[in-house]
Amino acid sequence: MLHKWKQEFLYNFKSITYFLGINDTSLMVNPRIQHRPTICYRPIKPSDLETLERIHSDVFPIRYESEFFQSVVNGCDVVSWAAVDRSRPDGQSDELIGFVTARIILAKDSEIADLLRYDSSRVDQTLVYILTLGVVDAYRNLGIATALIREVIKYASSIPVCRAVYLHVISYNNPAIHLYTKMSFNCIRRLHGFYLINGQHYDSYLFVYYVNGGRSPCSL
Numbered sequence: 001m002l003h004k005w006k007q008e009f010l011y012n013f014k015s016i017t018y019f020l021g022i023n024d025t026s027l028m029v030n031p032r033i034q035h036r037p038t039i040c041y042r043p044i045k046p047s048d049l050e051t052l053e054r055i056h057s058d059v060f061p062i063r064y065e066s067e068f069f070q071s072v073v074n075g076c077d078v079v080s081w082a083a084v085d086r087s088r089p090d091g092q093s094d095e096l097i098g099f100v101t102a103r104i105i106l107a108k109d110s111e112i113a114d115l116l117r118y119d120s121s122r123v124d125q126t127l128v129y130i131l132t133l134g135v136v137d138a139y140r141n142l143g144i145a146t147a148l149i150r151e152v153i154k155y156a157s158s159i160p161v162c163r164a165v166y167l168h169v170i171s172y173n174n175p176a177i178h179l180y181t182k183m184s185f186n187c188i189r190r191l192h193g194f195y196l197i198n199g200q201h202y203d204s205y206l207f208v209y210y211v212n213g214g215r216s217p218c219s220l
Helices: 005-015 044-060 064-074 145-158 173-181
Strands: 037-040 078-083 096-104 125-135 161-170 186-197 200-210
Touching: 005 037, 005 161, 037 145, 044 125, 078 145, 096 145, 125 145, 145 161, 145 173, 161 173, 161 186, 173 186
Parallel strands: 125 161
Antiparallel strands: 037 078, 078 096, 096 125, 161 200, 186 200
16 A cells, blocks of 8 residues: 555656656757757746646646646645756746656654654654656756656755655656665665556655664665
């Protein structure tokens, strides 16, 4: 059975950490871009709503409810970062070309509580759960996904009561698995039938990145 927070958030928002064709060749210029991009990062804001919806539709194999997008752009229980290309010559220098969304949850209510070094009497101790991560096709292979994940890790590390960043990756998403492994996330578990997409079940890997001394002595 899923934890109560996961039932509420994953089922209502149909969230899935999934992205396509991203790797960490940060110095490479994609031949589909006719200029050298200047990538900057900022919070997602309400004016990003239409673009955020379009990219999710293009990148992910499931449809997200409008409630999810409203929560992201308005910062309601969701923290987020946008990647933009300030050097775009088409007047769209503030338009999203990548994003990551995440949610803060209580450690005691999470499915990885047994993997953490934390004081169970401290009810304020938290985790950061990555919900979605994506980069538009023309800007892949430029290290943007890596930079976005680093923003999440930096944010989590700045919260003294936070113990880890974690996420689920669908089992066939080899680029994502490679990237998280390269960034020192620990692959902790394989969860059978975790995702239900178009009537078919898919396994998931659970990845964890410990911060602020969150690693448990008995964790893998």
